[in-house]
Amino acid sequence: MEKELKGKVAFVSGGTKGIGKAIALGLAEKGAHVVVNYFRSRSTANETVKEIESYGVEAYAHRANMGNHDQIPAIFEGIKERFGKLDILISNAALGLFTNMLEIDDKSWDLSMHTNARAFLNSVQLASDIMPDHSRIITLSSLGSIRYIPGYASIGVSKAAIENMVKYMAVELAERKITVNCVSGGFIDTNAMKSFPNYEMMVQEVVKRTPFKRMGTAKEVGDVVCFLAGPKATWVTGQTIIVDGGYTLM
Numbered sequence: 112m113e114k115e116l117k118g119k120v121a122f123v124s125g126g127t128k129g130i131g132k133a134i135a136l137g138l139a140e141k142g143a144h145v146v147v148n149y150f151r152s153r154s155t156a157n158e159t160v161k162e163i164e165s166y167g168v169e170a171y172a173h174r175a176n177m178g179n180h181d182q183i184p185a186i187f188e189g190i191k192e193r194f195g196k197l198d199i200l201i202s203n204a205a206l207g208l209f210t211n212m213l214e215i216d217d218k219s220w221d222l223s224m225h226t227n228a229r230a231f232l233n234s235v236q237l238a239s240d241i242m243p244d245h246s247r248i249i250t251l252s253s254l255g256s257i258r259y260i261p262g263y264a265s266i267g268v269s270k271a272a273i274e275n276m277v278k279y280m281a282v283e284l285a286e287r288k289i290t291v292n293c294v295s296g297g298f299i300d301t302n303a304m305k306s307f308p309n310y311e312m313m314v315q316e317v318v319k320r321t322p323f324k325r326m327g328t329a330k331e332v333g334d335v336v337c338f339l340a341g342p343k344a345t346w347v348t349g350q351t352i353i354v355d356g357g358y359t360l361m
């Protein structure tokens with residue numbers, strides 16, 4: 112049976128670790144060629160590329176700081192040169208400093224707004240020129256966009272901006288039948304989570320409050336993203352889908 116994303120070309124920002132890597136592997140398993148972006152760890156990026164290629168698809172890693180808009184055009188120029196098009200854009204990379212709302216300074220505001228929100232905007236603006244009709248755009252958010260998470264203010268605000276951008280983009284790209292969606296993960300056990308100052312306590316609290324009594328995995332978020340990237344998700348656009356094992360119900 113032919114793989115459902117055979118011949119498609121995907122880009123995943125921050126696609127070398129955690130949720131981004133799970134998405135990249137999920138897309139490759141379905142037959143897509145995948146370009147992953149990373150910023151700091153070249154060796155991890157190289158390992159991820161090998162794992163992607165093991166599915167029999169093409170892959171390469173592009174180093175760029177998504178928070179620096181001067182570095183973003185080269186990503187899509189490279190994809191155009193190698194593949195001539197981009198079918199699936201995944202804006203996943205994120206960074207932020209831990210701070211409460213009233214203590215946000217320009218540095219922490221700019222870091223999360225630029226790396227998370229502006230990078231998504233810039234990527235869509237640049238990539239849409241090489242995206243055929245019926246392409247897919249998916250971005251990542253977190254529960255801090257709609258709820259209070261101590262110390263998460265600057266990141267939460269940037270994620271709220273992303274969720275709103277998804278709605279505007281969905282309407283503006285509908286003419287080309289391009290869908291734009293967001294997947295908002297609950298607490299997923301990745302390296303990013305481990306950088307939280309109160310990590311151990313948070314894990315206990317999350318497990319206690321989650322109906323399934325466990326943390327989520329990167330693959331469980333990646334699988335939802337891959338569904339939205341696939342041919343069966345034609346009628347979903349402008350949405351933020353929460354993937355949290357029921358955490359927000361409690």
Ligand SMILES: NC(=O)c1ccc[n+]([C@@H]2O[C@H](COP(=O)([O-])OP(=O)(O)OC[C@H]3O[C@@H](n4cnc5c(N)ncnc54)[C@H](OP(=O)(O)O)[C@@H]3O)[C@@H](O)[C@H]2O)c1
Pocket residue numbers: 124125126127128129130131148149150151152153155175176177178202203204205206226251252253254295296297298299300301302303304329
């Ligand atoms: N983990 C969670 O609980 C959770 C929950 C909800 C939503 N999310 C969202 O899911 C996404 C992925 O999170 P994660 O937990 O998987 O993170 P992660 O494990 O820390 O992985 C982050 C990835 O992004 C890359 N990256 C970081 N800063 C970058 C930059 N400035 N430019 C380009 N690449 C950069 C990293 O590569 P290098 O290290 O090589 O730079 C890595 O590949 C984020 O948008 C996050 O907000 C996570």
